[in-house]
Amino acid sequence: xxxxxxxxxxxxxxxxxxxxxxxxxxxxxxxxxxxxxxxxxxxxxxxxxxxxxxxxxxxxxxxxxxxxxxxxxxxxxxxxxxxxxxxxxxxxxxxxxxxxxxxxxxxxxxxxxxxxxxxxxxxxxxxxxxxxxxxxxxxxxxxxxxxxxxxxxxxxxxxxxxxxxxxxxxxxxxxxxxxxxxxxxxxxxxxxxxxxxxxxxxxxxxxxxxxxxxxxxxxxxxxxxxxxxxxxxxxxxxxxxxxxxxxxxxxxxxxxxxxxxxxxxxxxxxxxxxxxxxxxxxxxxxxxxxxxxxxxxxxxxxxxxxxxxxxxxxxxxxxxxxxxxxxxxxxxxxxxxxxxxxxxxxxxxxxxxxxxxxxxxxxxxxxxxxxxxxxxxxxxxxxxxxxxxxxxxxxxxxxxxxxxxxxxxxxxxxxxxxxxxxxxxxxxxxxxxxxxxxxxxxxxxxxxxxxxxxxxxxxxxxxxxxxxxxxxxxxxxxxxxxxxxxxxxxxxxxxxxxxxxxxxxxxxxxxxxxxxxxxxxxxxxxxxxxxxx
Ligand code: ISL
Ligand code: CA
Numbered sequence: 354x355x356x357x358x359x360x361x362x363x364x365x366x367x368x369x370x371x372x373x374x375x376x377x378x379x380x381x382x383x384x385x386x387x388x389x390x391x392x393x394x395x396x397x398x399x400x401x402x403x404x405x406x407x408x409x410x411x412x413x414x415x416x417x418x419x420x421x422x423x424x425x426x427x428x429x430x431x432x433x434x435x436x437x438x439x440x441x442x443x444x445x446x447x448x449x450x451x452x453x454x455x456x457x458x459x460x461x462x463x464x465x466x467x468x469x470x471x472x473x474x475x476x477x478x479x480x481x482x483x484x485x486x487x488x489x490x491x492x493x494x495x496x497x498x499x500x501x502x503x504x505x506x507x508x509x510x511x512x513x514x515x516x517x518x519x520x521x522x523x524x525x526x527x528x529x530x531x532x533x534x535x536x537x538x539x540x541x542x543x544x545x546x547x548x549x550x551x552x553x554x555x556x557x558x559x560x561x562x563x564x565x566x567x568x569x570x571x572x573x574x575x576x577x578x579x580x581x582x583x584x585x586x587x588x589x590x591x592x593x594x595x596x597x598x599x600x601x602x603x604x605x606x607x608x609x610x611x612x613x614x615x616x617x618x619x620x621x622x623x624x625x626x627x628x629x630x631x632x633x634x635x636x637x638x639x640x641x642x643x644x645x646x647x648x649x650x651x652x653x654x655x656x657x658x659x660x661x662x663x664x665x666x667x668x669x670x671x672x673x674x675x676x677x678x679x680x681x682x683x684x685x686x687x688x689x690x691x692x693x694x695x696x697x698x699x700x701x702x703x704x705x706x707x708x709x710x711x712x713x714x715x716x717x718x719x720x721x722x723x724x725x726x727x728x729x730x731x732x733x734x735x736x737x738x739x740x741x742x743x744x745x746x747x748x749x750x751x752x753x754x755x756x757x758x759x760x761x762x763x764x765x766x767x768x769x770x771x772x773x774x775x776x777x778x779x780x781x782x783x784x785x786x787x788x789x790x791x792x793x794x795x796x797x798x799x800x801x802x803x804x805x806x807x808x809x810x811x812x813x814x815x816x817x818x819x820x821x822x823x824x825x826x827x828x829x830x831x832x833x834x835x836x837x838x839x840x841x842x843x844x845x846x847x848x849x850x851x852x853x854x855x856x857x858x859x860x861x862x863x864x865x866x867x868x869x870x871x872x873x874x875x876x877x878x879x880x881x882x883x884x885x886x
Pocket of ligand 1: 451639
């Protein structure tokens with residue numbers, strides 16, 4: 354049963370969704386109290402970013418116990434209640450599965466420091482070089498070295514992410530057995546599947562030096578290798594016992610690599626999050642931004658729509674800046690917010706909405722480093738400082754690209770804590786919460802929130818939108834038009850990614866218009882979106 358092809362999935366970043374006890378940190382009881390919001394949005398499943406026990410070096414992506422809930426977020430009973438309460442509303446729960454690495458606080462890692470322990474080979478331990486250098490020249494995802502010396506074991510361990518996120522060694526078959534047990538533990542609790550964190554880098558084929566590059570030197574030794582496919586096929590056997598789905602976060606994949614990871618006949622993942630469309634406004638790595646050119650973005654979307662039979666669709670998540678300031682326009686906040694919603698909900702695939710996207714939340718309004726929490730931003734800032742990048746430029750880069758842009762608390766209403774908390778929020782609340790919040794948009798029939806709800810219903814009721822083929826019609830400098838076709842049925846979507854007007858040749862009866870048009874003569878105003886029959 355491929356329920357996930359009919360569903361819209363909603364991502365919750367638990368720390369920033371809803372606080373229930375005034376400690377300023379979002380929690381599971383808070384999520385439960387907001388399930389009605391998600392039901393209204395017509396969500397079929399929630400992807401929950403990690404809620405496991407964790408010292409929070411990377412906000413839960415550094416797990417210290419896969420079978421415990423982080424006490425900041427609640428208890429196992431709360432988690433079970435969430436699964437049950439969601440189920441009552443026909444909403445499934447998808448957990449975040451972070452198995453490339455664990456926290457160095459994890460029991461396995463602590464034991465692993467002892468070479469005689471059964472856990473000795475759970476991680477990549479290496480001697481340094483005779484000349485005192487690191488075991489190899491690889492560089493990590495967070496802009497720093499990826500080897501750390503452990504004085505107790507007198508060796509280095511590999512960490513492709515933060516220092517306290519040690520990479521697991523899948524050359525040791527015991528590690529995969531542990532992971533299978535963890536899957537069963539959660540599947541028995543009624544979880545419907547997993548979003549698999551950086552899942553295409555699990556297998557490292559050797560620890561030899563890599564070809565030097567601007568970032569991620571060494572990545573040819575771990576990106577999408579056969580060893581990873583083998584692991585995924587083994588995990589699939591466990592998942593199939595429970596009919597569970599998986600969506601993999603797969604970094605630096607081509608369409609061919611994506612097909613190999615999630616193709617129907619492969620027996621591995623069900624879908625992947627690819628990154629190419631998120632890289633249209635950058636050179637090689639995200640810290641080097643370039644001007645967003647809509648046409649490049651459209652071409653990329655078309656390519657992926659054509660090359661994959663089915664895939665995950667997204668414009669935002671907890672690692673990316675918000676989509677309106679990035680692909681839309683803050684000057685045309687409402688129009689462009691609705692236009693991006695139209696894009697997301699009318700392409701072929703499973704749409705993922707990131708919390709706050711449905712009310713058009715925008716980037717943080719912080720003005721100094723002290724307000725930043727994210728480990729990646731802090732590391733990168735340190736590296737830039739080491740290279741004598743001037744302070745103002747450093748801040749400019751961080752402000753534009755920091756992951757904290759998407760992590761500020763959900764703006765429920767215009768009160769002081771934005772309805773998120775009565776206490777002091779763990780991360781700053783955007784000052785625009787007085788204007789951008791759910792309560793206000795519930796009152797306004799013309800709001801972004803109403804538009805999301807409406808399009809979600811349209812998609813639910815429209816087989817063409819859910820199952821239809823994707824046919825590109827126009828890929829211009831500012832206009833993107835395509836058709837979804839199913840048998841005799843078809844819908845045309847026309848999007849104007851610009852404040853400049855445009856004239857298009859597509860015609861039809863208006864099904865939806867983000868500016869309230871009742872008929873369409875081909876004329877498109879600023880950031881206008883129409884769905885035509
Ligand atoms: O945002 C990124 C860094 O520039 C991405 O490369 C990101 O690090 C990558 O997509 C992996 O992300 C996932 O794993 C990380 C975690 O910090 C992210 O939050 C998670 O989505 C390590 O577990
Ligand atoms: Ca709390």
